[in-house]
Amino acid sequence: MINGLVFTVGTLALALSPATVSTHIRLTEIPVLVVGLAAILAANALLLRSSLAPLDQLASSMGRVDPPRRSDRIDDRGTGDLRHLIASFNAMLDRLETERTSASGSALAAQEAERARIARELHDEIGQSLTVALLALKRAVDKAPTGLRGDLHHAQDAVRGSLDEVSGIARRLRPDVLEDLGLHSALNALCSEFTQATGVDVVKHLDAHLARLDPNIELVCYRVAQEALTNVARHAGADKVRVDLHATDEHLTLRIADDGKGGVVTAGAGITGMRERALLVDATLTIDSSSSEGTQIRLIVPVHVQSRPR
The missing domain is CATH 3.30.565.10 (Histidine kinase-like ATPase, C-terminal domain)
Structure with a gap:
């Protein structure tokens, strides 16, 4: 349509203007032909550039697509096939982000569930075992000779430190305070x-x-x-x-x-x-x-x- 419009205008201009072209082109007619051709090409370039401008936006948006980030949609819908192309691109971004969000949500939900499981095992299994060991060491300290009590106290401190560390890891894995307070x-x-x-x-x-x-x-x-x-x-x-x-x-x-x-x-x-x-x-x-x-x-x-x- 654009090219047809340009050539129609050029034909009308040639038909209605006083300019003529001889069978053997004269030197005086060459500038008229050059100016006419330049005008046709310039008009064609400007019209095509304005019509295909949404393609530049589309290419720029494609270059900015980054999986971990939300991408901007193209507002300029264009005309004709360009409108369909831009709408298809925006729909593709919607599908990709929906699928990516769903996949990330499933992966992170599984991660949180695994964190909770590990936290429970640390608290219920390792934490209780360390607590039992700490109580056994306390009874051993009460019955041990004076010369061994110092070493047993060091062992108590080591077990108590391990118990605190396990409790801290469990809290970081599963923040109960977040759910409760x-x-x-x-x-x-x-x-x-x-x-x-x-x-x-x-x-x-x-x-x-x-x-x-x-x-x-x-x-x-x-x-x-x-x-x-x-x-x-x-x-x-x-x-x-x-x-x-x-x-x-x-x-x-x-x-x-x-x-x-x-x-x-x-x-x-x-x-x-x-x-x-x-x-x-x-x-x-x-x-x-x-x-x-x-x-x-x-x-x-x-x-x-x-x-x-x-």
């Missing part, structure tokens, strides 16, 4: 444990009036904060961490920022896991990492969303 109390406990384990100060600004949320939203926020603090302990070399949690009628925002070395270039398994968890509740996860200002992780969750079952 909610996200605010769970983050408070997580920050306190982090400070005790690493010596890094945590400045907390947690919304004390935060109501109980969907269990999946609370779990995602807790796991993101847990992974972020773990990364701070392992890689940041920070002296201070800020943990902010506040909610509005529409969004819940969690922010973890440190004053460490930052400079995160590639996403490891921990960051990829955080992005996958964020997708489960339609949340937006952004990571800003400057070598001079540390790393900031921000999770924004729409609180009205119906999250996937865990």
Whole structure:
């Protein structure tokens, strides 16, 4: 249609204008032909460029597609076949994100179930065995000669330390405080444990009036904060961490920022896991990492969303 329109206009211009072309082209007619050809090509190029502009948006959107992130849809629907192509591309993105979210949800649900199973076994099996061993050592200390009591006390301390460590691992694997008391109390406990384990100060600004949320939203926020603090302990070399949690009628925002070395270039398994968890509740996860200002992780969750079952 575009090319037909251009050639129709060119034909009408040639027919209605005083310009003529002889059987043997004269030198005076050559500029007229050149100008006419240039006008036709320029008009054709401009019309095609404006008509095919949505293809540039489509190619740009294809280049930005990243599995762990939510991709933007193309608003410009184009015309004709382009409209069908863009609609098909948007529908493909919807299917891919739905399937990816479903697969990630199943994998993370299995992971949480396995965490809970391991935590129960640590508490019920290993924890009880260590408790029995601790009681047996206490009875042995009471009956042992004075010369052996020192060694038995050292053994008691070692078993007691192992019992505390097993209990700590079980709590990290299965945060009972999250299910019993909610996200605010769970983050408070997580920050306190982090400070005790690493010596890094945590400045907390947690919304004390935060109501109980969907269990999946609370779990995602807790796991993101847990992974972020773990990364701070392992890689940041920070002296201070800020943990902010506040909610509005529409969004819940969690922010973890440190004053460490930052400079995160590639996403490891921990960051990829955080992005996958964020997708489960339609949340937006952004990571800003400057070598001079540390790393900031921000999770924004729409609180009205119906999250996937865990």
